[in-house]
Amino acid sequence: MALSENTGTAAVEGRPAAPVRRLVDRVRAMLSPVSSRLGILEVDTRLIGMIVALAVIWISFNIAGDGKFITARNLWNLSVQSASIAIMATGMVLIIVSRNIDLSVGSMLAFLGYTMAMFQAIWVPQWFGPDPQPWLWVVTLLVGVALGALIGGIQGFIVAYGGVPSFIVTLGGLLIWRGLIFRYAQGQTIAPLDQTFQMLGGGTVGTRVGSLGDVGSWVLGAIACAAIVASLAFARRRKRRYGFPTRPLWAEVAVGAIACAAALGAVFVAVSYPLPQNVAEAVAREKGIAVPPDGIATGVAFPVLILIVVAIAMTFLATRRQFGRYVYAIGGNPDAAVLGGINVRWTILKTFGLMGILAGISAAVATARLDSAVTNLGTQNELDVISAAVIGGTSFAGGIGTIPGAILGAVVMQSLRSGMSLLNVDSPMQDVIVGVVLVAAVGLDTLLRRRAG
């Protein structure tokens, strides 16, 4: 089986030494009154822990940065900067959960971004003339996604059916896909991109804005709240029908209220960020109105909207479909998965194909945001994506990891980088600190996971 690449570290991985465990047990005993209350709410305590950690990071940067971190402008930028990594991190979770790894995502992103840029900026104008085609953005996106599925699928095929360790296959991919860019673009920057396509990056072109504006954002918030309430009610009714124990009604209401408040709070931040003055004036002129005194709201950016759609789709795949169940089963015990009659190889291949699709979507967002494809696009993204998944609670031992966790992990990573930039920490020092945080976060998680699970 190519599944379990057992290394020598397996003997100690996930098992901290006894003195360390005793220390943690003491800390946990101190926290137990809090954790038992959270238990009634039946919410993922690790996710809560991450949200608390994120809050601590934000508040610390805000204090250190004289109140410049927690501003609508900075948080809006943070959301857009996190989106590309977060989109890929949702796929990386499933890869790592099934005891594999994909080191090629940064190079895949670059290769797919380049292909999409050349498709829209060079090839289609050659075939259809220089006039902008209204369908170009969506066809370009489909080309990128399909090609991503193909090359991800090829890597997955070699891993699953060829029995070659995924580390090696995707290490090869890391070299191959980036090398091919230089081969076919001779190191040129490809620009400019189609105007509608650029909207996917969340930027503005003239009077066109790559975000939802205030009305659209509030509608999104309302839909989110309705969906939260409906899913809670649906789950409760289902449990009732089978006579399973349900959490108390107040807990149900509390969870729903907190989730809705979070969604509406995020929308509030996004609409509090006004468009830049010149863009606002242009937009107002086009609509024949004056610019309102507090400007025109930017609203939720399209990359974030794309991330939300991806997150919902991936969570659905991971938790509601047999495919996701199989991915987790393979990670938990590959032998049990085989004996249970699961087609392990096909499932593994699909996780890599899915990763390719997500790399394609991310590539669209990243190139659209830059309005160009450059040769160093997505360099080291594989490390950011893997770190996001791992900070988000995904275990290299396999079988454990969640998609919301990975997205939060991406936001944590981006918050650190953004906050340190705000404090004028230079880039090498940022790497040092992110590295320390990565090891510390996973170390802490390993300790806490031991019994809390």
Place this chain on the structure above:
Amino acid sequence: MVMPQPTSPAPSDATPDAARVPLVEMRGIEVRFGGVRAVQGVNIDLYPGEVVGLVGGNGAGKSTLMRALSGARPPDRGEIWIDGKLASIGNPRDAKAFGIETIYQTLALADNLDAPANVFLGRELTSRGQLDDAAMEDATRKIIGRLNPNFKNFKSPVMRLSGGQRQAVAIGRAIQFNARIVIMDEPTAALGPAETAQVRDLIRQLKKEGLGIFLVSHDIHDVFDLSERISVMYHGQIVDTVRKEDVTTDEVLGMIILGKPPTKLTEKDMAELKG
């Protein structure tokens, strides 16, 4: 040591009723690992409502033979007949389609998943393409409740359950899908006395319901207690298949250790065994 093997299907003198069609009949089974023949020329059968104990020392080929039947490692040679029809079992899914369920010695549980996910692993209930977790939990509560009324942790990953509870999940998986043939590989090896008693009760109950059970065990007393017939394996071959009433535990021990059927055991052999 090479044993002369009968080439015809299982010896008829040991079958409870020669006129009935066996549930399972394995003929001339051979399993090779590289150059090693782990199982060679084995014939064995199983009738409805019967427990056949499969005993032998470590490495005698018991588990390998059973893995051939469960589809985990299809045999290199030989035939498997189910209900008097030649069956082709190439993987675990095929075996399950024939109503063959296996409780592996390792339990084969995905430790990170909860009990319902493990019971239905590979055969999930779905509605409109989505996992129907509530229905699976409901069924799991019923089936495991039959085995262990104290079982409560239906939402915890099975890694957090006790050995007995994990065993209940593995057994629940085997009997959830209307199995007709159950293979139990050392079902009580990891259990305490109370849990062992529960598993024994279950085996008797399944027998009453007309299932056929292969019971693989080191524990000769377990086997004597529960089986109708006992097949003894030695160096990849069946030494003999005997009716429980016809032998003593010492004779079976002699077969396990010396690899000779009771008729060929000499006084000297027996003396050595006791010696």
